[in-house]
Amino acid sequence: MTPYPVVIVTPEREMFRGEAQMLILRGTLGDMGVLAHHQPLVTGVEPCVVHLRQSDGEHRLAASGGFLEVRSDGVTLLLEGAEWPEDIDVDRARRALERAEARLSSPGPDVDRPRAQRARLKALARLEVRGQRPESERAHAPAEAGAAHRT
Amino acid sequence: MPESLRDLRRRIRSVANTQKITQAMKMVAAAKLRRAQEKADAARPYGAAIEEVLRALATGATRRTSPFFEEREVVHPGYVVVTGDRGLSGPYNATLLRCAQQAIGERAASARVVAVGRKGRDHFRRRGYAIISELVPVGDEPSYEQARAIGAVVARAYLDGEVDSWELVYTRKISTMHGQAVAERLLPLGPVSGGETRPSASFLFEPSAEEVLALLLPRYIEALIYRALLEAKAMEHAARMMAMDSATRNADTLIRQLTLERNRARQAAITQEIAEIVGGAAALE
Numbered sequence: 001m002t003p004y005p006v007v008i009v010t011p012e013r014e015m016f017r018g019e020a021q022m023l024i025l026r027g028t029l030g031d032m033g034v035l036a037h038h039q040p041l042v043t044g045v046e047p048c049v050v051h052l053r054q055s056d057g058e059h060r061l062a063a064s065g066g067f068l069e070v071r072s073d074g075v076t077l078l079l080e081g082a083e084w085p086e087d088i089d090v091d092r093a094r095r096a097l098e099r100a101e102a103r104l105s106s107p108g109p110d111v112d113r114p115r116a117q118r119a120r121l122k123a124l125a126r127l128e129v130r131g132q133r134p135e136s137e138r139a140h141a142p143a144e145a146g147a148a149h150r151t
Numbered sequence: 152m153p154e155s156l157r158d159l160r161r162r163i164r165s166v167a168n169t170q171k172i173t174q175a176m177k178m179v180a181a182a183k184l185r186r187a188q189e190k191a192d193a194a195r196p197y198g199a200a201i202e203e204v205l206r207a208l209a210t211g212a213t214r215r216t217s218p219f220f221e222e223r224e225v226v227h228p229g230y231v232v233v234t235g236d237r238g239l240s241g242p243y244n245a246t247l248l249r250c251a252q253q254a255i256g257e258r259a260a261s262a263r264v265v266a267v268g269r270k271g272r273d274h275f276r277r278r279g280y281a282i283i284s285e286l287v288p289v290g291d292e293p294s295y296e297q298a299r300a301i302g303a304v305v306a307r308a309y310l311d312g313e314v315d316s317w318e319l320v321y322t323r324k325i326s327t328m329h330g331q332a333v334a335e336r337l338l339p340l341g342p343v344s345g346g347e348t349r350p351s352a353s354f355l356f357e358p359s360a361e362e363v364l365a366l367l368l369p370r371y372i373e374a375l376i377y378r379a380l381l382e383a384k385a386m387e388h389a390a391r392m393m394a395m396d397s398a399t400r401n402a403d404t405l406i407r408q409l410t411l412e413r414n415r416a417r418q419a420a421i422t423q424e425i426a427e428i429v430g431g432a433a434a435l436e
Contacts, residue, residue: 009197011295011377012190028366029357042204043357044366067367069204076200080370081295 002036003055005074010082015061016052023075024051027068034070041070045079047121049128062088062126065118081122085129093132097123156420159413163406170402176239177395183291184388188327190292191381198374205371207354208364209340216361218310219340219368229263229283229314230255231301231337231376233321233383234271236288241394243322243330243387244270250332251320263314265304267380283308293384298377305376306369309338321379322386328393330386337375340368 001021008016023034026048045066052059066079100120103111127133214220232251234244248271255262259280266272266285275282284304286297308314317337322330356363 007196007200009200011194011197011298011374013193014196027357028362039355040353041355041357042207042363044363066370067201067204067363069200069207076203078197078200078204078370080299 001053004036006052006077007074008050008052008061008077008079008082010066010079012081015079015082015084018054020052020054020075022051022053023068023077024053025049025063025068025077034068034075038070038075040072041068043068045077047118047125049125050077050079050082060085060129062122062129064122064125083126083129088126088130090127090130090132093123093126093130097127097134156413156416159409159416163409163413166402166405166409170399170406173395173398173402177392177399180388180392180395184385184392186292187381187385187388191324191378191385194377194381198378201367201371201374205364205367208356208360208367210360213360213364217364217368219306219338219372222339223315225315227261227263227314228255228258229265229305229308229317229338230334231265231305231317231319231321231379232267232271232275233319233379234266234268234274235387236269236290238270239394240387240391241397243390243394244268247271247320247322247332247383248274250334254318254320254334263308265301267301283313289380289384291384291388293377293380295373295377298373298380301376301380302369302373305337306372319376319379321383322390323379324382324386328389330382330389335379337372340371 003019003021006016006018006020006023007014021035025032025034026046028044028046032043045063045068047065048063050061050063052061062083062085063077063079064081066077066082069076069078096119100116100123103116104113104120124133209220230251232247234247238244251271259278262280264275264280264282266275266282266287268289269287272282272285272287284301286301289297305314305317309317316339318334319337320332320334323333323335325331
């Protein structure tokens with residue numbers, strides 16, 4: 001597969017600058033893959049696991065939402081926050097997941113549901129990157145190659 | 152009559168001790184300045200990337216769909232004022248607050264303030280301003296989390312109509328060591344600065360340009376605030392470093408003068424003692 005330039009940035013640092021053959025992530029409209037020569041596109045990115053496929057294998061990172069910009073000369077992924085697997089604190093992610101689920105299951109009207117839902121997805125992405133995603137959640141994992149689309 | 156020898160010695164010791172402290176503070180500020188600069192540099196790619204996306208998005212048609220671009224009559228102007236938590240940084244806080252007061256002008260009664268940093272918070276609290284939110288202390292290294300919190304307050308107040316315009320008052324970096332207090336318009340958003348405009352017609356926006364813009368603008372506002380926090384903090388460390396450097400040099404001058412006086416006093420004492428001995432010996436003859 002043809003590699004293309006990819007830059008991944010967060011407000012705090014540049015996470016990655018290099019080439020990839022394919023990017024898989026969850027956009028506003030659902031799971032998607034980006035190959036070389038994709039049509040120029042801007043879309044939102046949901047909290048998810050970003051798969052960065054290179055010739056020598058795949059790297060994954062936990063992303064907490066942001067934007068994807070596909071240009072004719074490369075792809076920029078702007079993420080509010082992102083972590084490589086080795087930087088993730090599994091215990092913290094587990095606690096965050098429990099907190100988010102507790103908030104979601106409480107019936108109170110003062111619960112900010114979209115926010116709790118985002119927190120839950122973020123925690124799940126972080127656990128998944130470390131291979132610690134709870135069994136019950138695996139059914140929702142992106143169907144990888146099938147989701148790729150190409151224009 | 153010069154001060155007594157003992158007093159002079161005591162003063163020299165005291166000045167030397169103070170000098171050790173200012174010297175240490177200067178070194179600490181220099182180290183923090185370097186870290187703050189690195190952080191500001193690390194933040195630049197994201198800021199540039201989000202501006203680029205926004206330039207592609209914010210064409211005439213989509214701009215009209217977002218309230219963030221809408222100019223309305225300003226009843227309540229808002230000011231995000233970024234100061235330090237501490238003094239001992241020369242004119243840093245005073246200059247910034249003067250700039251903020253100038254921006255506010257006669258509208259003190261209707262102004263709304265978001266105070267970032269203890270110095271600014273105290274200033275506006277003393278003067279009875281309406282402070283909608285405060286971030287105290289900021290600490291030595293502002294985090295994106297802090298920018299996000301401020302951004303949320305700013306956006307909500309603007310969308311609720313509580314505040315009709317926002318200015319960001321902070322110390323902008325002019326060079327590595329020198330900053331300048333500025334009041335920059337934050338909301339409503341003006342034209343996106345810098346770079347060439349890419350033809351946006353070629354981009355596909357999912358789900359739509361309007362929706363992506365609505366998602367993007369809050370992030371853009373946060374990025375602007377984050378950059379201001381980082382620059383202001385770097386400039387604060389720079390100002391503190393320079394203030395401590397000149398304090399250290401002043402202490403040097405003071406010690407030199409006092410040493411001279413001490414030597415003079417000691418010499419006078421010796422001369423007097425000799426005169427007394429000579430006088431005493433002469434009296435015995």
